Amino acid sequence: MASSMYVFQISGIKIRTKKRKLVHGIQQLGGKYIGGSVYQKGSTHLIVTQVLSSEKFLAACAAGKWVVTPEYVLDSVKSGSWLAEGPYEVAISPGSAAAFYPVRQWREKVASGSLVGAFQGWRVLLMVQEPGRRAMFKRILKAGKAKVYRCPPSPHATITHVMAKPVTENSKTHNAPCYPVTHIVQHLFGSHCVDMNFNIKDEPAEAQQASFVGVDFSELETELREYVIKREGRTRLVFLEFLGYHDPYRPHSQAAEADFSNVGSMIECGLFVEALDSIRSTVFPGLLPPAPYLVSLLEYALQGDAPSFFFRNFQQVLHSLLMTNPPWLAPSTVKKYFSQVLQCPQCKTGLWPFLETAIRYCLSSEDTCHPLPGPTLPTLLRFYSDILAFVLKLFQGELHSVTTGDSLLPQGVRVSQASASGSLLYATFWTVWERTTLLSRAVKQLTQLLVQASVWEQAAMEDHTERDARQKLRLVENLLDLLSVMVEFWCQQHFKLNQNLVEKGLKDLAEHIAVISQDVSPVVLVELVVRIPSTRLKLVTADAMFRNLCCRNGLTVGDEPLSLKKMVSSYLLALGSLGESPRRADLRGEPISHSWTSQGTGSGIQSSSVNETSPGKENIPRGLNRVNAAGETLLHRACKRNQVETVLQILALPGTDVNVKDHAGWTPLHEACNHGSAACVEALLRHRPAPHLHNQVGGVSPLHDALLNGHMDIAKMLLEHA
Structure with a gap:
């Protein structure tokens, strides 16, 4: 009986001694081990060291199986019997957030009987050319209880999803929405797939098992990725993933028609969790759930009474909307849709007041658009932080579309100056009368909040409050990215038309930052300037802060642009006056001499230096x-x-x-x-x-x-x- 309840597969462990120890432990406790490089539906547990992009992991997740770390077997052997799996379930910890268990939601639903698999009800037409890859995706889909058809399907088959690799015009002609195969990962993990940051591998599983035995490349790739992200200080924008979906300019003529009437009834009855679950399954390219429903769900979330998984699911819906209907490629109606959803559901005054409220809540400030639940709730704090990160990603997409022009856009789609000037980013930070100046009212408020967050971060680090320090660190990084994206976007819009206007705008913004931060510790300012992602903003800000420092010390620095002449002629005098340091005396032994000789050697030195021949x-x-x-x-x-x-x-x-x-x-x-x-x-x-x-x-x-x-x-x- 025990052997049928504990049937194990192992993935990602290439060290033979470690794998042999796990297999021996499984057999010692009466369990069963299934080898091989592909997923076996008869397994009950999967052992991995971390989240992987392997077939076994994705299939086990879709089937609702237990996915545990090797310590589960090792500790069970020590205790002499199988332990509870919960404490050993594999998890990820993205940044400062609480641990996320990628398999738990599907395992609990399968265990409760509400689902038989993650892909229940899916009827998939799988159009993958390479046979080995097609077999792998078929096993993953069938593990989640999807029905998979071969191309061409039978005339009587009802198709709900077309999954293709690569996506071609032929794959879009069937009577169902078309997705790339990466939609499997997006469906399983939602917005957390960004934190997990993996793609389904291109090689067949059999080839992966046979090559490089004894080398754990997945762990090496994870370490390298974490190191690069830590060095850059921010998450990279993978813009191409936005373009992997169907073009919103040409929505599916036979797009799935979703019935949202039940969603409205659920919201009226207070069934917000059930309403959100219904919306999650109806986000397709060219198909948007009614904005009032999302506004109602957002209002429920901001009351602070929603469970933690509701916040996570709401974020998943937002990311799905952004991925399938990016506003920079869509008609103006989609921009209005995002504007209507991304605002305070009570005040309804636009996106910037909503962002300002989110930032102030993270800073524990009471100056918000309306009173918020208090004291600060960890789940709501995390939700506001995720909202800020989501809006940043949206703005990064708009900036990228303007920067790259037509080079990366789908054929037939162009981003004109008119559409760029009507973007969400423009509408957020500038009114119609402020667009010729970089220093708008919203920008001033953003810089003030950035300086305040930097001071809070330094104070938290000095007090050794690690949790607060991590939270403020992420907030400062997001605000710096937001300010840099906004500056780069504005400069892109005006540089070709009026270069002098851009230079004046940058100078005004830098001087404003220098003035509002003149009472801040130099340690905080140095760290703040170094972490600015935008190179042009970093240069003008450093120049403005230096000139402000010189002015307060009675020194004059020229107004000419940054150059070697300015460094030699103007900065040199300031450096000489401001750069006095006690370090020299510590190094030399006396303030103005390198000589460490005693008085007894002085006469000898003097006589030896006489220039005689x-x-x-x-x-x-x-x-x-x-x-x-x-x-x-x-x-x-x-x-x-x-x-x-x-x-x-x-x-x-x-x-x-x-x-x-x-x-x-x-x-x-x-x-x-x-x-x-x-x-x-x-x-x-x-x-x-x-x-x-x-x-x-x-x-x-x-x-x-x-x-x-x-x-x-x-x-x-x-x-x-x-």
Whole structure:
């Protein structure tokens, strides 16, 4: 009996010793192991180390089977009997959110009898050319209880889905909506497929099993992906996935007609969960559920009484709408549809007030469009954060469509300037009278909230409140991305028509950010500027903050654009005055000298530096090969005393090492810059080979030496030489 209840398959574990240990444990407890590289419907459990893109994982999910980690078997062996599977169910943790169990919703529905499989009721015409791939997709669909037909289907077959790889015009001619095979993943995991970030592999399962035995490439790919996302600090926009669906400009002539009358009745009776489940299955290209129904469901969610899975399902519906009906490719009616849905259901004042409320709720601010449930609810906090991320993705799509023009759009579709100016992004941040300025009222409010969120993030990190720090970190990243997308979109619209207008708009915005953040800690400001994704916004913001800092310290910086001339002529004076640091004294032992010699060696050094010549060696300075207690050569000592004639004599000798270092690591160029020996610096720079300008001791380069000691003429000389 036990063997029929515990039938295992394993996926993603390539290390033979580990796999052998699991199989031995299964058999020890009376279970059964089924090998092979494909999914077997007789299995009850699947063992994986993490979420995979394998056939076994997708099929087990669709069939509602248990998907557990290897620790389930190992711990069960230790206890001597099978344990409860719940604590070992595979999960993912996207960012700061709670763990998401990708298989649980389908397993619970199958166990309760409400469904027999994730694809119940599907009648799929599978149009995949490669035989091995077609067999794999057929097994996945049949695991979820879908009925699969071969092309061409019988005349009496009723088709609900056409799944093709690749999607061709022929696949769109059947009397059913057409999807790419990636719709399987979208249906199983909804919006979480972005966090899971995988695609169904292109190779047949048999080939995957046979190649590279002993190497877990899935784990390696996951680690690389997490590393890249962490380095970039934001989730990449995969714009092409928006274009993998049917073109909304040409909706299906035989699109499935959905009956939404029952949904309205459910909402009137307060059955919001059931109404949302009905809407989830009726989102197709060219087919939109009535906006008032979504507004009612959103209002129910914002009351704070909805279960956690309701928030997740609502996000899945929004992402499905965006994927199947992207507003930047659709008629103006679709833009109006999103505008009607994405606003506060009570105030109904537009998208920006709704976003502002979401941001302020995440910041625990009471200044919102209307009173919200309090104290702060974790589920509602997560929901508002997801709304902000969703709107960001929508705006990124609009920016991408304008940036790429016609290169990535479906044939026959063009994004004109008129449609771009009528976009949701434009309508959100600018009124009709504000479109010639970058610094609109909504943009000012966004920058104010960004600065406030940055301060909150720093405070949370200093207090070691890790959960709050992660939440604020994600909020700051989303706000920075939102501001950058908005700036890039506005610049794209106006750059070709009026470049001066764009430059003035960027300058005004940067100065506004500098003014509202002048009381913020420099540590926060540095981190804030570094994390701005838009390069042009990052440059003008850094320039504005620097000029604001100089102005408050009584220094003048020119208004000309960023250039080497401005760096040398204007920034240099400011750096010399503002860059004073105690680090130099810590490194050197005394404030203005590199010399660490004692008084007892002073007379010897002085006598050795006298420029005397012997009768037989008139061109060789006396004491050339002598090194004092600090390791300083005659070239070091001549540079310290600005004895340019001695320096020229030494440099004229063959084999002279111009980069020779004393015991502390200082070079002759360091000493000349430190002591203000401008003539010696000029002589060293003219020498060939030239001295290394990047030699550092404790982070102090020759340029640092000149700046820290106020030798601006030498610093300018070094910059011009470099």
